[in-house]
Amino acid sequence: MKPVKVGVLGLGTVGGGTVNVLKRNAVEIARRAGREIVITRASAKDLTKARICDTQGIALTTDPFEIINDPDIDIIVELIGGCGAVKDMVLQAIANGKHVVTANKSLLALHGNEIFAKASEKGVMVAFEAAVAGGIPVIKAIREGLSANHIEWLAGIINGTGNFILTEMRDKGRDFNDVLAEAQALGYAEADPTFDVEGIDAGHKLTILASIAFGMPLQFDKVYTEGITQITRADVEYAEQLGYRIKHLGIARKTPEGIELRVHPTLIPDRRLIANVDGVMNAVVVKGDAAGPTLYYGAGAGSEPTASSVVADVVDVVRALTSDPENRVPHLAFQADALVDIPVLSADDFRTAYYLRLSAEDKPGVLADVTRILADHHISIEALIQKQPLAGETVVPIILLTQITREQEMNAAIAKIEALQTVTGKVNRIRLETLG
Ligand SMILES: NC(=O)C1=CN([C@@H]2O[C@H](COP(=O)(O)OP(=O)(O)OC[C@H]3O[C@@H](n4cnc5c(N)ncnc54)[C@H](O)[C@@H]3O)[C@@H](O)[C@H]2O)C=CC1
Numbered sequence: 001m002k003p004v005k006v007g008v009l010g011l012g013t014v015g016g017g018t019v020n021v022l023k024r025n026a027v028e029i030a031r032r033a034g035r036e037i038v039i040t041r042a043s044a045k046d047l048t049k050a051r052i053c054d055t056q057g058i059a060l061t062t063d064p065f066e067i068i069n070d071p072d073i074d075i076i077v078e079l080i081g082g083c084g085a086v087k088d089m090v091l092q093a094i095a096n097g098k099h100v101v102t103a104n105k106s107l108l109a110l111h112g113n114e115i116f117a118k119a120s121e122k123g124v125m126v127a128f129e130a131a132v133a134g135g136i137p138v139i140k141a142i143r144e145g146l147s148a149n150h151i152e153w154l155a156g157i158i159n160g161t162g163n164f165i166l167t168e169m170r171d172k173g174r175d176f177n178d179v180l181a182e183a184q185a186l187g188y189a190e191a192d193p194t195f196d197v198e199g200i201d202a203g204h205k206l207t208i209l210a211s212i213a214f215g216m217p218l219q220f221d222k223v224y225t226e227g228i229t230q231i232t233r234a235d236v237e238y239a240e241q242l243g244y245r246i247k248h249l250g251i252a253r254k255t256p257e258g259i260e261l262r263v264h265p266t267l268i269p270d271r272r273l274i275a276n277v278d279g280v281m282n283a284v285v286v287k288g289d290a291a292g293p294t295l296y297y298g299a300g301a302g303s304e305p306t307a308s309s310v311v312a313d314v315v316d317v318v319r320a321l322t323s324d325p326e327n328r329v330p331h332l333a334f335q336a337d338a339l340v341d342i343p344v345l346s347a348d349d350f351r352t353a354y355y356l357r358l359s360a361e362d363k364p365g366v367l368a369d370v371t372r373i374l375a376d377h378h379i380s381i382e383a384l385i386q387k388q389p390l391a392g393e394t395v396v397p398i399i400l401l402t403q404i405t406r407e408q409e410m411n412a413a414i415a416k417i418e419a420l421q422t423v424t425g426k427v428n429r430i431r432l433e434t435l436g
Pocket residue numbers: 009010011012013014015043044045046062063064079080081082103104105106130131134187188189190191300301302303306
């Protein structure tokens with residue numbers, strides 16, 4: 001049988017890793033796929049740049065459309081990233097009847113509905129395992145391995161850069177920007193690293209996970225996102241004193257009123273497995289009604305872990321090349337005509353427990369004012385720490401853990417607490433993981 005010909009767009013961290021893995025493991029991969037798979041063409045922005053991969057035997061060009069329009073190419077692997085010209089490249093590849101493999105979560109979270117519809121019309125596959133949690137085959141696990149289940153919720157550490165930063169800050173006391181620079185040098189970060197630290201990248205990934213878990217169209221605009229930039233060393237320490245770790249989680253949860261889609265720092269009991277997922281590692285817990293909770297763990301970013309997912313998708317596409325398009329695994333796990341527009345809840349309707357940290361004057365009655373406000377909003381207190389003032393200071397930190405409440409009540413209570421004369425500055429609020 002003729003080899004399958006692959007064209008790679010973008011030879012950076014993931015593109016270079018993909019070339020390396022496909023070349024190094026070519027024989028093993030052909031044994032699995034049943035066909036030889038060769039990268040015959042690749043596009044790069046700068047042909048003179050030093051690369052992490054050996055491009056011998058690969059015809060290089062600076063024009064991705066030369067490859068997209070080449071009738072000899074069977075599969076386009078898009079590893080440039082971003083949404084502008086790249087969207088046109090992917091749509092053109094589909095229009096030309098080529099299968100597409102991509103690691104581009106922003107493209108799919110924002111334009112996936114259109115891209116998958118076009119791909120289905122043309123009978124081609126768009127595979128995207130690398131787009132969520134790097135080297136962890138979590139798309140395949142949810143879409144295929146858990147297809148018997150009604151998924152109740154999923155929660156994951158789904159940004160490697162952010163988890164690497166939080167871990168290094170906690171374990172080594174390192175500075176935020178210093179660790180971010182290292183994550184960039186290691187190839188973990190997005191082209192615009194604010195996507196990593198402000199929760200946008202995790203929001204893109206959560207959008208994709210929620211669609212394949214619940215069978216709903218992709219809707220990134222409905223995801224609530226908060227990043228890790230507001231977490232202080234003090235919060236990390238107080239959380240530890242209370243028996244928690246702070247992790248940046250993406251949570252998608254089905255409730256009778258609709259779906260919660262939220263990305264934010266979260267206090268997790270320190271005995272939980274996911275609380276101990278450190279560095280660039282990611283983990284996703286998926287709760288199915290039949291399987292119960294299942295946990296997927298592995299490298300969330302980096303050249304070869306991500307390439308592992310890209311190449312696995314190429315193998316999947318090769319295996320399915322001769323199959324009837326109607327009988328392939330649907331892009332979003334559910335048949336396209338079975339996707340349901342389930343309502344997504346606004347942040348006001350989230351239900352969770354909270355960690356609150358505030359600074360108050362060291363006077364009698366202050367704590368009583370705070371607890372009265374919480375009681376007025378039917379918010380029960382689970383734990384409380386009041387620190388002694390530091391030498392020469394008159395304000396004391398107060399740390400509270402609450403029981404589960406509606407976010408709207410919590411917002412109203414926080415506004416009243418901040419308005420107290422005896423409370424200085426803002427209340428720092430971090431949600432707790434209460435999924436059970
Ligand atoms: N780095 C990682 O660990 C992971 C990255 N991803 C995704 O993989 C994709 C690629 O990311 P990286 O490899 O990290 O980025 P990168 O910046 O290392 O590589 C992208 C490459 O594309 C090249 N490029 C830009 N415009 C081009 C054009 N018009 N034609 C050809 N090449 C062009 C750039 O020069 C660069 O070498 C992105 O969508 C990213 O979100 C997904 C999972 C993990």
